[in-house]
Amino acid sequence: MSQNAELPSAANVQDAAAFLRGRVTRTPALRLAALEPMVGCELWVKCENLQHIGAFKARGALYAVGRLPPEQVRRGVVTYSSGNHAQAVALAARAFGTTARVAMPTDAPRVKVEAVRSLGAEIVFAGTTSRERQRAALALSAETGAVIIAPFDDPHIIAGQGTATLELCDYVAAATDGAGLDALLVPVGGGGLIAGACLVAAERGTRVVSVEPEGCDAMARSMESGQRVTVEPAATLADGLKPVEVGALNFAVAQRHLAAWLRVDDEAIGRTLVTLLLHAKLLVEPSGAAALAALFSKPLPFPAKRVGVILSGGNIGKDLLTDLLARFTPYEHAPLAPGAATV
């Protein structure tokens, strides 16, 4: 970690993309022209809610498990997660013919717990913080010799998650005669997605902006203090974005490349989720709405004409969705200017 040479690179993301071809969905990149009058810029989204298991996490887990030596694969894998990474590791274990055991928080959404179970993984419930479930996973690994597939602080995970940004950047570049994105907004939990995004986007002159729920702002506070800071995560709708701290590797990459960091509240997350649903016809989970929520509720700290947003996942249950529809009003809809979106 102290050597720059140890940090993953854009080339690692390219390697991951080659490995993952045919193993993950090349999810749609869409220009959401209908929402552009509300945000005042071109809006390009990457629909990782349409990825296998409903979230980008399938990318990193399939790459990390797929790169293990065969004898390690045979011993099975272990992980800890609030939900989507757990599903992703369960999926990856099944894809590579082995078993997965997963430490999940006792307050994980039922829809995520059921999805992990239905993918054939064994669940061990362990507290409500990322620390507690990490400890449980370490114990499982020590018991069985199974490798831990870390949720974010791992070079293969970072490279795998980076492929979502790679696909989005390639798509926008092709659609804009090479101009590409001026800014990219990425939700941050432990930092896997944003570290991968930084590796790809920074090389192309795209400024990467992290978005965290208020009070779950481990990345923002770490950036502000110049070193990793732990937080006591506040309550938030975005259950996927509340680790105690960002990963060491993830922070090291962010420190070199991150252009800005923003915080969003539940009101913005809920309204954005409902707006995306009713006006863009896309279902995202609260964590998946967070990055776009920043664009709806905050000024960007620099000018940007073409803005990308990663819609990181769509795993939300019927009850919570019904509740959010009742509680939140969509942002005001301005109808599409014809010809504005041509992709």
Place this chain on the structure above:
Amino acid sequence: MSQNAELPSAANVQDAAAFLRGRVTRTPALRLAALEPMVGCELWVKCENLQHIGAFKARGALYAVGRLPPEQVRRGVVTYSSGNHAQAVALAARAFGTTARVAMPTDAPRVKVEAVRSLGAEIVFAGTTSRERQRAALALSAETGAVIIAPFDDPHIIAGQGTATLELCDYVAAATDGAGLDALLVPVGGGGLIAGACLVAAERGTRVVSVEPEGCDAMARSMESGQRVTVEPAATLADGLKPVEVGALNFAVAQRHLAAWLRVDDEAIGRTLVTLLLHAKLLVEPSGAAALAALFSKPLPFPAKRVGVILSGGNIGKDLLTDLLARFTPYEHAPLAPGAATV
């Protein structure tokens, strides 16, 4: 109409596609591997819910208005519609710098009425059947000299709507080494979408299947009796699929190419809508769920390995969506087999 030469052709759809490039969204075609265990075949959907104005209707209207001589464009356009075609004509009028007047049913969903208004069109309410609003449009046209943009019984409309099928067939062919779709399920109101689909799909050996709500089965009954039949449309969730009869041109094309016709009930439509939302993260309106509902609730009358479905639109209001979430249970979810979907 009595001459075969007068029927639109696959070449007309290609012309429409060339005209519409850059004017409509090339919507995603997705393989929904997560739903495949429920339907027992490969499932490829065309996401016209992600089209401009939230429905495929933008295609036909932009092509029909765009092909008018300039002096006709200047006089404005008139149409009649239960909703999505009204929005589409309003959009097209604005795109080509003219005005639109639209006869809509008094029971049109509020979300559709507001969308038409916000696109700058003038609305005239006229009864609840397609006949009544057609009469109102004729009167408006006679008064002002404005051209009527018919919702379905028109060669340009059919050619324009056909471009959705063209894109889907091209996509699946490319993804399957040229094999393409065995069957394509298309929802039918007046028959614009299905006539266009027939022109494209029949040429490629893809068997086209129409889907209508029970009791709104003008196409099925016309196919069964060998001539156009009018119906008294029954109540249905699918407000976009209840014309009194299918168009003359549309029926003529269907008679030559349609492989089968199916009917679906509200239960299947509602459950399919909720399944698509929670398990595929896509919001469709009831009419947009109808074709897939047939695959969930009926056996196909012939074997098909790769089945395409057009998700025709996504314009549904918050209240109806909330109501459907409360009333309908999704079809049982089987998690994604890794590697099953690779597109």
